[in-house]
Amino acid sequence: MNGTSAPAAVPPQPLHITPAEVISEFSHHHPSVARINNGGFGCCPSSLISFQRQIQMQWLRQPDEFFFNQIQPGMLRSRNVIKDLINTDHVDEVSIVDNASTAVSIVLQHMAWGFAEGRFHPGDATVMFHCAYGSVKKSVEAYFVRAGGSVIEVPLPFPLNSEDEIVQEFRQALEKAKQSNRRVRLAIFDHVTCMPSVVIPVKELVTICREAGVDHIFIDGAHGIGCVDVDMKQIGADFYTSNLHKWMFCPPSAAFLYCRRSSESSSLHHLVVTHEYGNGLARESTWIGTRDYSAQLVVPEVLEFVNRFEGGIDGIKRRNHDGVVEMGMMLAKAWGTHLGCPPHMCSSMVMVGLPACLGVLSDEHTWKLRTYLRDKFGVEVSIYYRPPKDGEVGPLTGYTRISYQVYNKVDDYYKFRDAINQLVHDAFTCASLPNS
């Protein structure tokens, strides 16, 4: 003012990402789809896609130089970011792999060698939940059972009212193993189950496993990081895996496998063997042949993105949880149904009962209904069939799993509410849907 040279005032940059910026970051999402299934395949914001493209172009520009000078430091940076996020001390406990399915196969192959090399005996058991993710069940079949092991399945009560119901069933399964004189070599369970989705009391189950002398505890936290609190020291498992592309905004695909330091952690190997074989799983995983590693190299930038939100990843988790519970309750009220579990057992996903009159009576019905919702109503959401138990009168057999992520809007859930109301109004039943 008045000829002085005071610097011009610069409007302060917004402290946090603004709603308009969030819309822009996800503007590549299909605009006419109510995308309430983040739990399916995750999401990735534009700025990270751009960053990933840059890395892809760096590789294509001069791949040899990238291979010799960039990849290893880049992977180490990503692993260090993850190490801090999951509260573990040693970066060599953190390996980056494509996805939780890969991590599961790595651990399960290690178990298969246990049988083949005589450390385990035929009939030794693994304990897992009945509702374990499809690929996990198949991996157990492909590696553990094939090598001579047996499986004890823990039924997951659903709908449920408290963690105690889960803990109870789990204790019984371990007891069953004890009764039949079977050594439990591996307990494998979800942190957040996929379908039906509930948060499992992992810390308590780990304690029970330790008391019962279970050899190895492996937690499938596919929906872990960015969805629930993931703290390796707190949880205390031997192995823990989580996808970063589901709830942590990484492009497809990147996941970590945490392996607690032990006498045998050095004998885990990646399934795809390269010249790095024998240098430890973390190092082996950084190079499994020529491929695009860009999704695994953007983890530092992912953290920067997450920290643009108020409260960082914790703020996002909290708001997602509150948002999905609120929307779940809105839907349950609109349809006269109920949630599949109490809110505190939900993460950023919740199971909401569907009106019984829709007649969801099989897994096939869930696929058909899901397709119908996508094609006719522009709603993308997962559907679950819950078979009735003996003696039950009029239980709900159909549930939907809704997700809430930063890009979701209330309108997405209204659209779903209205679609179901329309179906009910039209006396629609799943039986009437054509075969896909």
Place this chain on the structure above:
Amino acid sequence: MAAVNGTSAADANSQIHKKPRLYADPSPPLFTPSDILYEFSHHDPTVARINNGSFGSCPSSVISAQNELQIQWLRQPDDFYFNQLQPKILQSRTIIKDLINADHVDEVSIVDNATTAAAIVLQQIAWGFAEGKFNHGDAAVMLHYAYGAVKKSVEAYVTRAGGYVIEVPLPFPVNSVDEIVHEFRQALQRGKQNGRRVRLAVIDHVTSMPTVVIPVKELVAICREEGVDQVFVDAAHGIGCVDIDMKQIGADFYTSNLHKWYFCPPSVAFLYCKRSINNSDLHHPVVSHEYGNGLAIESGWIGTRDYSAQLVVPKVLEFINRFEGGINGIKKRNHECVVEMGQMLVEAWGTHLGCPPEMCSSMVMVGLPACLGISSDHDALNLRTCLREKFGVEVPIYYRSPKDGEDGGVTGYARISYHVYNKVDDYYKFRDAINQLVHNAVTCASLPIS
């Protein structure tokens, strides 16, 4: 076929058989040199990139097509997963089936790279031992020059499971295929000693370092004569580099990368598995809900990841068909040029090629002046780094240890590649760099350690 535009029916027929067509559009024009420059304009312009053999290359138009697919997934992944992914993978597999002359599309699985394919084949060997189908000490045979990852995979799955591994020593430099055939026969005899069965032979189609073209058809025939259970051809440098015909070659398993010499983005490869009872037990090591539905289907879904590189194969075929003679034309010109450049270099340096031209593909081993003093693998790596950082030349160097009685000979070879984006200047730059080092009396011992 009816005559078109006044041409005779015979002419029309010969036009139609010139290039395989998988789409109804009229054929786009052939690439001009400036088109090609543009397609590879993202390559570092300051680098003489004469190492296509290591990591391959991908043209801009294919990268764009891949980006579109990536965005389609991100836009609505559920819809893509349920409606697009499997049909598109099937389309890619079908194209590959035709390219390699396989009988059935279910013989063709798409995987990330040849290294993954090796793990698939070798893991089933490990199960063979674990499940008592094979006896402890049964053998696997592989070439001494097998790729490092493959050797480690054999250790991880065969040796660990109780198998006995025989390496076939190969002469290098090599003068004729007979030398290779002779060593291979001898190795098989060793394999069968003491009542051992040879459960698997792993044979490169084109070895990596040092690179030569292996007479695979002949070696497969020998394997059949000698009762080898399974033959696995590792053709990481196969498609786009040498002629590959599954029926001609006759192997049980054959893998090749498409991102090396076939212009695909990183990364995509195929694993061919001849239909037979033995192969029903092949599984992808990453298990998904598709487990048990056959390797091809299992490989089509190994959890959430970016499959876009596997889906651009149709686009890549379009790209290739804009070159004169398609992939065959490219192979032929690459081969002729790399031999010409190789001969230019050996003449300039007073050295020799590592093998006769007819045993080269689109890569050739060129002897380096002995005065550079390459006397270890470390020296080779240090020299490579020096060439990259000081001269802007990207080329892998191979150390060939002297045999007993040899003295003062060539111990270092460069593996030069030639691909559609290369120029004569790239090789002059390399020639001059080496001449400079020789002139300055530089030896590997004096180079900084990389």
